[in-house]
Amino acid sequence: MLDSQWLRADIDDIAQRLTVRGFELDIAAFRDLEGRRKVLQTDTESLQSERNRCAKEIGQAKARGDDAAEVMAQAASINDRLKAVESELATVQIALTEFISGIPNIPHHSVPTGRNETDNVEIRRWGESTEFAFPPKDHVDLGAELGMLDFEMAVKLSGSRFVVMYGDLVRLHRALIHFMIDLHTREHGYREIYVPYLVNADSLFGTGQLPKFADDQFVFPGEPPLYLVPTAEVPVTNIARDRILTADELPQKMVCHTPCFRREAGSYGKDTRGMIRQHQFEKVELVHLVEPAQSWNALEELTGHAEAVLQRLELPYRVVVLCSGDIGFSAAKTYDIEVWLPGQDGYREISSCSNFEAFQARRMRARWRNPASRKTEFLHTLNGSGLAIGRTLVAVLENYQQADGSIAIPAALRSYMGGTDMIVGANRS
RNA sequence: GGAGAGGUGGCUGAGUGGUCGAAAGCGGCGGUCUUGAAAACCGUUGAAGGGAAACCUUCCGGGGGUUCGAAUCCCUCCCUCUCCGCCA
Numbered sequence: 001m002l003d004s005q006w007l008r009a010d011i012d013d014i015a016q017r018l019t020v021r022g023f024e025l026d027i028a029a030f031r032d033l034e035g036r037r038k039v040l041q042t043d044t045e046s047l048q049s050e051r052n053r054c055a056k057e058i059g060q061a062k063a064r065g066d067d068a069a070e071v072m073a074q075a076a077s078i079n080d081r082l083k084a085v086e087s088e089l090a091t092v093q094i095a096l097t098e099f100i101s102g103i104p105n106i107p108h109h110s111v112p113t114g115r116n117e118t119d120n121v122e123i124r125r126w127g128e129s130t131e132f133a134f135p136p137k138d139h140v141d142l143g144a145e146l147g148m149l150d151f152e153m154a155v156k157l158s159g160s161r162f163v164v165m166y167g168d169l170v171r172l173h174r175a176l177i178h179f180m181i182d183l184h185t186r187e188h189g190y191r192e193i194y195v196p197y198l199v200n201a202d203s204l205f206g207t208g209q210l211p212k213f214a215d216d217q218f219v220f221p222g223e224p225p226l227y228l229v230p231t232a233e234v235p236v237t238n239i240a241r242d243r244i245l246t247a248d249e250l251p252q253k254m255v256c257h258t259p260c261f262r263r264e265a266g267s268y269g270k271d272t273r274g275m276i277r278q279h280q281f282e283k284v285e286l287v288h289l290v291e292p293a294q295s296w297n298a299l300e301e302l303t304g305h306a307e308a309v310l311q312r313l314e315l316p317y318r319v320v321v322l323c324s325g326d327i328g329f330s331a332a333k334t335y336d337i338e339v340w341l342p343g344q345d346g347y348r349e350i351s352s353c354s355n356f357e358a359f360q361a362r363r364m365r366a367r368w369r370n371p372a373s374r375k376t377e378f379l380h381t382l383n384g385s386g387l388a389i390g391r392t393l394v395a396v397l398e399n400y401q402q403a404d405g406s407i408a409i410p411a412a413l414r415s416y417m418g419g420t421d422m423i424v425g426a427n428r429s
Numbered sequence: 430g431g432a433g434a435g436g437u438g439g440c441u442g443a444g445u446g447g448u449c450g451a452a453a454g455c456g457g458c459g460g461u462c463u464u465g466a467a468a469a470c471c472g473u474u475g476a477a478g479g480g481a482a483a484c485c486u487u488c489c490g491g492g493g494g495u496u497c498g499a500a501u502c503c504c505u506c507c508c509u510c511u512c513c514g515c516c517a
């Protein structure tokens with residue numbers, strides 16, 4: 001959510017800066033709502049003031065034993081007018097909030113202008129794309145031949161976009177989770193956190209998934225309705241909701257493993273093969289809560305922490321900065337880390353690291369007390385995958401495949417695999 | 430699931446219809462004292478919105494109602510705690 005005072009002051013400038021996202025800000029609609037809000041609010045407040053004055057007078061008159069009938073009549077007529085104005089103001093304010101919370105974040109100056117993902121800009125590469133002395137397979141074939149990856153069983157149990165895994169592959173999947181959490185807690189200074197997998201609507205509003213992306217969420221109707229977390233970002237960031245943190249509580253760097261649940265509405269026919277796009281997947285998430293002056297440094301740091309995972313796993317990757325047209329609703333800037341997938345003969349997103357500046361914090365009223373100004377200010381929030389587990393598993397399978405279809409275990413994972421250095425097919429062992 | 434008690438400022442906690450945005454304590458900030466710190470003492474200290482400012486308005490879990498006037502009374506929802514039951 002953008003600052004409403006800023007919108008009032010600089011709406012033309014803001015509208016201009018949003019055009020690079022392909023977002024057209026309806027200036028006239030805002031001016032109309034804002035104009036009405038101002039008049040109604042002023043009227044309401046002056047009527048409230050009069051009412052308070054009358055009430056006080058009545059109280060004092062009664063205390064003296066005087067007759068207050070005249071003032072009471074006056075108060076009644078004020079109240080009639082007040083009721084009408086108040087309800088009109090409430091309507092306008094709801095419309096205004098809805099309008100403002102539907103405006104995406106302003107891209108940072110350093111974000112390249114572009115229309116879609118083809119305009120994203122590669123900023124660095126690590127490693128060379130893996131070479132094979134044989135035609136490499138993709139993870140679906142590899143997993144099936146190992147007898148450890150079963151999409152048909154998942155369809156029977158649940159439907160499309162789920163997976164069933166068996167044996168050493170599950171262990172590898174679990175090893176990835178432990179390896180990543182250990183790396184971030186032991187070497188990158190993160191605190192591990194465990195959170196609910198079902199969250200309320202306020203939490204989803206806070207991080208920006210609601211109201212605009214309601215169709216992407218799995219919801220349990222009820223009072224109140226609960227939503228399956230689409231990412232740990234939601235519960236972890238909302239820890240700061242409605243709080244005023246002190247300077248010594250910042251920065252907070254948290255790492256959290258959760259399953260993630262996404263409807264993937266609107267992605268029919270996209271990535272239907274394999275584990276790339278699932279309704280349920282695991283992710284190790286990194287979240288930073290920082291004072292505003294630190295957030296741009298924090299974005300570089302956080303991205304580096306996600307990259308470190310791939311470096312330790314010796315998986316080739318590149319980092320791209322998302323262009324203005326491809327950046328998410330709430331983000332001011334996003335780096336995508338894309339891992340090399342031989343099965344797709346290309347790079348594929350495995351982490352998305354973003355600085356939201358105060359956009360989420362304003363939605364969730366997450367503040368800190370700035371010792372310099374002694375005022376409360378919104379803090380800045382960031383997050384990034386560190387990393388998506390399912391896609392990392394895919395990357396290990398495809399990059400570490402051997403000619404006979406077995407999978408070598410990256411050195412960094414062997415201690416998490418009981419010393420095993422190879423996954424061989426169930427049929428062969 | 431049954432019974433009961435509660436939800437008040439950064440925290441603890443008083444406050445059952447009229448200067449209550451709210452006592453007190455803790456914490457924070459400023460000061461006195463001190464070589465420095467601690468202790469003690471004095472002062473100060475909620476958030477949000479509007480306004481150039483004076484100042485005004487709103488907020489005591491959420492929503493609704495009663496009243497000239499609600500933290501306080503009524504309705505409803507949510508949440509927390511205690512006991513019992515059930516249970517991974």
